[in-house]
Amino acid sequence: MQSIFIIISKYLFVLYMAIFLLNGFLINLTRQEMADFNIAYRLSNQRLSIYFTHITAAIIFVTVNLDGQWQKVLAYFTASLFLIMIGDIILRTVYKEASHMLYNCIFYAVDIGLIILYRLDGELAIKQLIWCAVGVFLLVVLPFVLNVLPRLDRLKILYVFLSLALLIATLIFGKSEYGSKNWLNVGPVGFQPSEIVKILYVLYISSVLSHNPSLKKIFRTAIISGIVIICLVLQKDLGSALIFFMTFLVVVYIATGKFLYLFAGMLALPAASLLGYTFFDHIKVRVSSWLDPWSDIAGGGYQVTQSLFAITTYGLMGIGLTKGFPENIPVVERDFIFAAICEEMGVLFGIGVIMLFVLMFLEGVRASLESRSRFLTLLCAGLTVLLSFQTFLIIGGVIKFIPLTGVTLPFISYGGTSIVITFAIMSVVQWIFTRNNSYTEDKSEDETDNRVRLNQSKVTHKEEIFEDTESDSEEEMLLNEAIPPKKRKNKHEKID
């Protein structure tokens, strides 16, 4: 009976995922026409998908009973379901203006992570659950904190100082984990500073580039980015270095609208890679094990080939939870967790996970598009790009689409710092959503003078306001910022 249920569960998981994604993309495509109750209905469909996924997995684990203690399994799955449900209810009540679909995406990803981690290592999963609780707490609290903080775009020096301090401290006092010296112990607490630097760095570049991104400013950010990236390369944390590099390029491109910068950066990338390839042996190993892992299957190609075996042996539907052999993949709880998902829940479900991330990032893009402040637009776009590139890097590496760089799969891979920081990034995105929407409300109440309205509202931030139509060029946009509010009203009407 239990075997039959596991086989059926493979199809159920894909079905739940399909329902979740269908509702998500439907909301996004028809947001304008869709009535509120309709959106609410679709969001509740998504929530049901999450709960059903969770319960289906729980039934499998309780009946298969890997550790021989079904009570423990039940406790774990009850606690995690409780976290997801209660966390969601609190967040939806407190932040009516935030994107509830983004909450759903986050919780679905977290839940998939908690399920597959429990399959791989029960103890790690319990730790991960605790980190997720911390993360959910951040989701609740961080927007409040951000609201009372002084203007975030004025703290450039602080961001640079903290980032460099963290990175240099890691270079000096850091400990090695999986070949990268990217771990720092402060007293009893160990963490990955590069994760924290992610937020600080995006805050820095978006605050510098938000006001009139001149060549001089770009140059300044380029130097800081260079230092950060070199620190990461010295720590052998190539994945993070690449992530920062791409984030920098994209943020500069968004801030200036000049494709040239992106293009020049893209040209610099192969040059830098070639340099890295010549001077660092571990890069050479990574690249050669990407080009032909099969010739050194027991050595350099071991990780990637084991991952490919896991992903492809059981085909599109997978073998079923608890039936596979993911323990043979090295670092499966962290870098290679996507391979374990594909092996047991199927490649189709794995594709669903990729789409889930696309949906998640689509929400981030929406937040940045709806934002009326250049700083918040850049911040939100930067954070979204950072996370999506990280996702692309690790999934691409695990399936051998690109050379492997060890970074975590957001919300799914095991790792305390990574989980907490990913939650923090999403808290910022959700905070930007609430800011956008409260602004929209202000506007609808009284359109006479946006700027005055905003200043009077209880929000303490005073970011520069800009308007931006579908087709406006950069000059026009800069012009907009110079035009007094009275005149800009006309433009505004044109958009809405």
Added chain:
Amino acid sequence: MRKSIRRVFWLYTLLFLLLIFYLLKITLKDSKNYILNPMNPRLSSKAEDIKRGTIYDNNGTEIAHSEQTENGFERLYKTEGNYSSVIGYTENGMSGVEAGYNFNLESIDAELLQRISAIFTKEPVKGNDIYLTIDDRVQCAAANALNGAKGSVVAMEPNTGRILAMASNPTFDSNTVVEDWDYLTQNEEDSPLINRATQGLYPPGSVFKIITTAAALSANENNEDFEYTCNGYEQFGDTVMKCFEGYAHGTERMENAFAQSCNTYYATIAEHIGSAKLMQTANNFGFNSPVDFPLSHETPRFALDETSQLNELSETAIGQGKTLVTPLFMVMIASAVANDGVMMKPYILDRVVNCYGIQKQKTIPEIKARVCTPEIAQKINKFMCACVSNGTGTGADFYAALPDNSVSGSSVYVGEQHITVAGKTGTAENSSGEDHSWFVCFAPAQNPKIAVAVLLENSGHGDSAEYIAADVMKTYLEIK
């Protein structure tokens, strides 16, 4: 700014779409090429609660099947036919076909349907069955001809690469592997667990002259007419090379030298073409590269390069020296000659059939390499015929009772028909005892249907290998 954001978003969506396409590509297309890699730990997994698939020969004769007992399943094997080395075992680890095709035998097709019907019928869930390319009649003929002698027989269909028979002695009994385990693992002299056909490495002896001939002819086609007078011995570098028992073959050309297996002739011609050419031809034939066969096997070795000394070159040219081959590789070489220089990839799995009798997979013959031109292959074919008709391999000459074609395919036997056999003998010097004897051949020479390689350990310079090969070929040609 918003335009740029939208562009970046589309760029990233494109990247993720590429990921999805690539993931689908590796799963649906590329995976076939690598999931059967022995490093994949999933291949060796065995489930306790399912009935392992049955192994059949090509015509449906049961070779291995599972039966349900009170405590799990018992695996039963056909005893006659010297199958154990090739089929292997599933207890105390796995080997042979049982290991190579474990994944197919343990794969459950339509698992949901089987599991649900199992609740009602109480029949166990069953893995897929496999049909081998081996023909039980040929296999039994090989086993009987070998008659317990130490050595190995491999038969192959030259134009497809299908393995028709594979026997190895000393062997074991798959049915009693657990009981005999201590004896089997401790008997170092006989190493009965080794499948000599694929894992036994032996010097090729004079059979290697096939390669040297190909090298000489590809260096210059007129080398066929190269004349040399054999005095029974000759100095090469600092060693003296002797023909068999110092026999002087006199003045001869290549065909005669090949048929009589003249060592000094071949050492001389190797000196003319040089070690680079010989090495290139050997590599073309597949030396030093993986054989790509699903059962455990060894890679044929050839240790010669541009810097080799003359004595090394001359020894290698006649199959002594450091060259090592397996019987499987030897039958591949004979097949390549028979097949106009096209070496087929050897295979032993014909098809996979699920528990409802539906064919799931069928092996399609694949070309492994073009080892020489058709002209050279035909010349070697001619030399090999001469070797059997009036050279060292006359023991393989035989008459077979063939169905007369004039009676339109009915099996009326009209007397015995002489079959032209092409073959090459070999004697591999063995430092630790009596020499090994080789015979590789194919028949009928003009339209080859079967190629056979026979190796007899420590049998000296007899012609028993030729009789064994003749028996196997005769059996196959009569049933064809």
